[in-house]
Amino acid sequence: MxxxxxxxxxxxxxxxxxxxxxxxxxxxxxxxxxxxxxxxxxxxxxxxxxxxxxxxxxGIKYVNYQVGIDHVVAAIEEELQGPGKLLGYRLLHKKIRVNHKLAVPRQLVYDILTSNHDDLLEKRAPKIKRRKRGGIGTFTSLGPNHTYSADGHDKLMGFQRNMFPFAIYGVQDVYSCKLLYVKVGKTNKNPKIIGKWYHEFISRTGVISQILRLDKGSENGHMATIHAYLQSTEFENPEDSVIFGSSTSNKIERWWRELHSRLVKYFKEKFQYLFDQGYYNPDEITDREILALVYLPLVQEEINKFVELWNNHRMRKQNSDLPKGIPNHLYDFPETYGSTECGSRVSEAELEDVKNLADVLDDGAFVDKELERRSKELLPNLSELELTDALEAYLYLKSSMSNYRLFIEVLHSSVPMNITKTPLFLILQSLF
Missing domain, CATH: 1.10.10 (Arc Repressor Mutant, subunit A)
Structure with a gap:
């Protein structure tokens, strides 16, 4: 039968x-x-x-003891050539499993590092921490998509946030600690770009949180207005759906420390080397554009990998009412942890409406088009560039364009608006 x-x-x-x-x-x-x-x-x-x-x-096993040691050593050495050298052996082990598809035990990764790179383990060893002054704040949330925490990270921009054209902005779900998106661009101070990223995320998921937690910066104006406008049917006073406070009391602020110590420092050392050796002048617009052209995609790729590692790592019990577990699982299955989905559905019509009203950037390009065209003529495989070849590519493009002077028109010059905005949107925009 x-x-x-x-x-x-x-x-x-x-x-x-x-x-x-x-x-x-x-x-x-x-x-x-x-x-x-x-x-x-x-x-x-x-x-x-x-x-x-x-x-x-x-034939799927959690640990495959048939994997050859040579394959594991090669994978570890490859990771140590990049930002992986800043990771502890636990996260490095997870990266070996996820990125290299090697189901090896964690102890094996530790043993190889002890044998070949004990200096790296010593650097990552726990240090005695100074006692913090004051009380420790706690974060609470009723479930996934109840509260989003959003903020920017400027450490990769260097001295006075002006040396290097790499600004980061991210949004985190407070309940699950899942990173919803982390973007890198030449600036995180343009409210239209921040609004565009947020609009793209909502368009992709079709869900919006009840509360959006921000700091009171001008770059968050469009994002706050978009959120409040889309929540106008859920809240009697839509502006109540946005909470402002200091960056230091924002949930995502703790995660920036993880990103900085395990990824940002790697790129910052590379960029600082270029500056110290005289290969990069932050006051020369062409240098900034070439550096952004070469490294922006690579930085974004490594951030995406780190976000994936974070969203799939198992968190310990926190000093709060939030549950422990894996961020992705906490976010996808809140009922397992006694919580419930808190987000609101958003229609395509509402998203299109708010996109036009907010006038978010349609063109998300961060690099001058003419420079990009000329660079691709010199390096046809620029889009396939590996991290290990980025420094050489930058120096080659800089040398080849030594006589090229870049002229960039100011974005969004004073052009009369031809979009009639609704009274509600104008009222909300004036509040943020």
Whole structure:
């Protein structure tokens, strides 16, 4: 007798096999994987024993002791050539599993580092911390998409936030600690760019949080207005959906320390080297544009990788009412932790409406188009540039364009607006 369809087709389902493999490499527990399977592959029947049998059928193991030591050593050495040298062995082990698809035990990574790079382990060893003065603030949230914490990070811009054209801006879900997006551009002080990033995120997810937590900076004006406008049907006073406070009391501020110590410092050392050796002049617009052209995509790529690591790492119990667990799982399955989804759905019509009213940038390009065109003529594979080749590429482009003078028109010069804004939007805009 033939088996029912729902029990037979899973053996040929390559997407199922790939998803199971990825979740195991991320070190999710079987119960956490089961939640994703029930949601994403609900055409099949699921329970813990069934999950274990299917993992065994596909030959997927949490630890594969058949992986050759040479492969692990090569993967570690590759990571240590980049920002991976700033990671502790735990995060490095996770990066080896996720990025290199090597299901190796954590102890093996530690042993290789001890044998070949004990100096790096010593640098990352815990230090005695000074006692903090004052009380420690706590963060609370009812569930995912209840409160978003948003802020900018300027450490990569160097002295007086003006040396290097790399500004970072991110948004974090307070309940799950999941990083929703982290963007890098030449500035994080243009409110239209900040608003554009936020609008893109909402358009992608179709969900908006109840509360948006910001600091009182002019760069957040468009973002706050967009949020309040979209929440105008949920709040009697839409401006109450945006909370302002100091950066130091913002949830995402703690995460910037993680990003700085484990990623930003790597790039900052590279850029500082160029400056110290006279290869980069922050007052020369061409130098800034070439540096941004070469490194912006690479910095964004490494940030994306670090965000993925963070969103899939297991957090310990915090000094707050927030639950412990893996940010992605906390965000996707709040009912497992006694919470509920708190976000509001947003229609495409509302998103298009607020996009026009806010006048967010349609062109997100951060590099002069003419410079980009000339650079691609000199380096046709510029978009495929590896991090290890970036320094050489920058010096080559700088030398080749030594006689080229870049002229950039001021963005958004005083052109009369041809968009009729609704009274509600104008009122909200005046508040932020």
């Amino acid at each position: 033939l088996c029912p369809t729902y029990t037979c087709t899973w053996k040929e389902d390559e997407l199922l096999k790939s998803s199971l493999h990825d979740y195991v490499l991320q070190n999710l527990s079987r119960s956490e994987i089961l939640d994703y399977m029930k949601r994403d592959f609900d055409q099949y029947t699921w329970c813990l024993p069934t999950l274990s049998r299917r993992l065994a059928y596909f």
